[in-house]
Amino acid sequence: MSIRLSSYEQEMLEGKFGWPRQFAMEQIVKVGNFFDAEDCVEIAQVHLMADTESLGEDGVLFLEKLAGYSEEQRQVKVPTVTDPRGIDFEHYKALGQSDAQAELEQRAIDAFRALGVMMTDTCINYQTIMPPVLGEHLAFGDTGSTIYANSVQGARTNFQGGPSALASALTGRAPRYGFHLDECRRGSKIFKVNDRPDDFAQWGALGGIIGRQMNSYWDVPVIELASLDQRPNSDELKHFGAALASYGSTPLFHMPGVTPESADGRVALVDNPQTMAAISKDDIDAFIEAYWPADDVVDVVVFAAPQLSLIEISAVADLLDGRQTHEKVAVIATVSPEVKSAADRMGVTAKFEASGALLLQGVCFYQMCAREIGEAKGWKRLLTNSAKLVNIIGGYGYEPVLASLENCVESAIKGRLVR
Numbered sequence: 001m002s003i004r005l006s007s008y009e010q011e012m013l014e015g016k017f018g019w020p021r022q023f024a025m026e027q028i029v030k031v032g033n034f035f036d037a038e039d040c041v042e043i044a045q046v047h048l049m050a051d052t053e054s055l056g057e058d059g060v061l062f063l064e065k066l067a068g069y070s071e072e073q074r075q076v077k078v079p080t081v082t083d084p085r086g087i088d089f090e091h092y093k094a095l096g097q098s099d100a101q102a103e104l105e106q107r108a109i110d111a112f113r114a115l116g117v118m119m120t121d122t123c124i125n126y127q128t129i130m131p132p133v134l135g136e137h138l139a140f141g142d143t144g145s146t147i148y149a150n151s152v153q154g155a156r157t158n159f160q161g162g163p164s165a166l167a168s169a170l171t172g173r174a175p176r177y178g179f180h181l182d183e184c185r186r187g188s189k190i191f192k193v194n195d196r197p198d199d200f201a202q203w204g205a206l207g208g209i210i211g212r213q214m215n216s217y218w219d220v221p222v223i224e225l226a227s228l229d230q231r232p233n234s235d236e237l238k239h240f241g242a243a244l245a246s247y248g249s250t251p252l253f254h255m256p257g258v259t260p261e262s263a264d265g266r267v268a269l270v271d272n273p274q275t276m277a278a279i280s281k282d283d284i285d286a287f288i289e290a291y292w293p294a295d296d297v298v299d300v301v302v303f304a305a306p307q308l309s310l311i312e313i314s315a316v317a318d319l320l321d322g323r324q325t326h327e328k329v330a331v332i333a334t335v336s337p338e339v340k341s342a343a344d345r346m347g348v349t350a351k352f353e354a355s356g357a358l359l360l361q362g363v364c365f366y367q368m369c370a371r372e373i374g375e376a377k378g379w380k381r382l383l384t385n386s387a388k389l390v391n392i393i394g395g396y397g398y399e400p401v402l403a404s405l406e407n408c409v410e411s412a413i414k415g416r417l418v419r
Contacts, residue, residue: 003032003175004039012171018073020066024167031164032175040173041137041180046080047125049141050162051367052104053086060108067114074115077172081120081129083142084364091360096376121362122336123306126153127234134260137180139168144242144306150252152237154260156180159251179251186268187222187254194226195281199404203236204243204387205287209279211247222267223255231258235309242306243387291390291402296417299379301408303333304365305389310339317348319409320355326415331357334364370396383408
């Protein structure tokens with residue numbers, strides 16, 4: 001069965017509105033047919049992943065080809081925002097990145113702007129730009145933004161890679177399959193959490209523990225907290241969801257009494273859902289302990305993945321206030337341009353960087369050619385409070401360690417790992 005198209009969608013497919021939209025509808029039809037989608041949904045916004053490390057020269061050339069068409073043919077149809085980029089133009093040389101990398105980044109930015117894409121450069125668009133709302137259909141690419149939009153805000157999107165999200169931006173459509181459908185949003189595995197995590201690292205560890213027990217993209221975990229006296233806040237859910245998506249390739253979770261599709265404590269479930277082993281504080285501690293090395297060496301402390309909210313960067317700055325990071329340890333945090341502007345205005349940036357730490361905007365560490373940065377700077381052992389970053393960064397040649405925000409700061413000050 002082929003996907004059913006409206007007359008407007010068929011006209012785009014036939015090239016009536018120019019090649020960029022024709023290419024985009026061809027992409028949507030291929031994805032829709034692969035997943036047996038009946039038709040398309042109209043989407044409200046797009047979050048586009050397209051960092052230059054992934055794009056490469058060929059990807060940028062393709063964007064420039066699209067940008068060469070007339071404005072009428074190339075402009076995106078719905079608000080489209082970008083994930084973190086690969087270059088902070090103020091600090092890239094200090095990180096060992098090259099002018100050639102910066103030039104490729106600028107070309108990509110110029111092409112995106114010609115398409116009408118808003119260069120928001122953030123993975124926390126749901127906290128800083130235009131938060132999705134319950135039931136809204138989206139085309140989001142970043143795993144952390146997707147799981148947050150689906151779960152915490154009750155919107156509807158699949159993980160959409162760069163070409164797929166770009167196709168949705170150019171057409172205002174996405175294939176109706178997967179997490180756009182009620183039947184795919186039902187809980188399939190039930191986890192009881194006996195002890196509330198204490199900090200962001202522990203919330204991320206909880207996400208990692210559950211993520212490792214997901215058998216497929218279609219598994220939907222239901223997380224039952226033992227107590228709702230202190231509900232998780234936005235940043236805690238951000239770290240939990242980002243780690244769950246990273247370890248489990250999971251786009252959706254339900255948390256009865258917290259997330260909107262189970263706000264009354266009830267969750268739509270599949271037939272015969274699995275009840276999994278309860279998760280305790282000991283399990284969370286063991287997850288974190290598994291990343292700790294035998295020695296206390298640390299080269300770089302990174303607060304990123306996801307980018308920090310204004311609340312988070314303020315907390316880090318307060319812990320660093322009046323202190324100096326150790327000369328042997330680099331300290332980096334990444335924030336969105338909007339958060340950076342607010343941090344500058346409120347004195348947070350000055351407080352943070354007075355310690356010797358570096359605040360980067362519009363980027364995320366692992367999307368910046370992190371391997372090349374590590375090799376250029378001689379960094380190997382990386383300490384972070386982000387379980388998502390711990391899961392990813394080993395693939396770039398680092399030895400990751402997971403710790404609380406407070407222990408990350410103390411380690412940076414003392415020049416060695418501190419528990």
